[in-house]
Amino acid sequence: MLEEVIKSLEASPIVKKGDYNYFVNPISDGVPAMDPLLLRELALAVHKYADLNIDKIVAVEAMGIHLATALSLATDIPFVVIRKRQYGLPGETEVYQKTGYGSSNLYVNDLHEGEKILLIDDVVSTGGTLVALIKTLEDMGLDLKSVVAIIDKGDGKKIVKKETGVDVLSIVKLDVIDGKVVIESTIED
Numbered sequence: 001m002l003e004e005v006i007k008s009l010e011a012s013p014i015v016k017k018g019d020y021n022y023f024v025n026p027i028s029d030g031v032p033a034m035d036p037l038l039l040r041e042l043a044l045a046v047h048k049y050a051d052l053n054i055d056k057i058v059a060v061e062a063m064g065i066h067l068a069t070a071l072s073l074a075t076d077i078p079f080v081v082i083r084k085r086q087y088g089l090p091g092e093t094e095v096y097q098k099t100g101y102g103s104s105n106l107y108v109n110d111l112h113e114g115e116k117i118l119l120i121d122d123v124v125s126t127g128g129t130l131v132a133l134i135k136t137l138e139d140m141g142l143d144l145k146s147v148v149a150i151i152d153k154g155d156g157k158k159i160v161k162k163e164t165g166v167d168v169l170s171i172v173k174l175d176v177i178d179g180k181v182v183i184e185s186t187i188e189d
């Protein structure tokens with residue numbers, strides 16, 4: 001079921017961001033172009049394994065958005081985006097996000113105490129993004145039914161578990177070794 005996903009990830013070029021080995025892929029960057037077959041495989045895998053008894057899908061800007069869109073179309077569940085742009089709307093919550101190569105503020109809007117949500121992002125790597133978001137969303141009283149990171153890079157998922165107690169649902173586990181993406185496992189193994 002994940003043939004296109006694996007093929008595409010294994011072909012990812014690696015670019016350096018400082019010391020960080022950054023893989024470039026349609027799932028995580030929209031570059032090179034995303035084959036709809038690949039996007040469909042991802043949406044089907046999330047549909048199959050995630051808890052979809054939820055009120056909203058919550059995407060992290062930027063590269064959670066296409067994944068949330070595909071899942072929303074497949075499920076008829078609405079999605080909201082955690083943006084890098086501040087709106088200053090009532091109830092807006094700011095979250096500081098630090099990755100292996102940068103940082104920014106994220107802004108949570110239109111999420112309300114007691115709502116059941118699925119949080120989706122493309123990659124978990126240092127865990128900086130998901131740890132900060134999970135802590136904030138839990139403090140806001142949201143019920144995180146599933147936390148999805150399509151790609152678990154290095155120790156990402158393990159770090160999130162240690163820091164928050166939350167099990168991230170990931171479709172592919174990979175690492176960058178000797179300048180290449182190496183697939184370690186998939187959810188279908």
Ligand SMILES: O=P(O)(O)OC[C@H]1O[C@H](OP(=O)(O)OP(=O)(O)O)[C@H](O)[C@@H]1O
Binds near residue numbers: 060123130
């Ligand atoms: O586990 P971490 O080390 O936090 O890395 C994961 C985060 O890094 C990327 O975000 P980035 O801020 O680069 O944004 P983008 O989605 O706009 O590319 C990715 O989309 C995740 O949100």
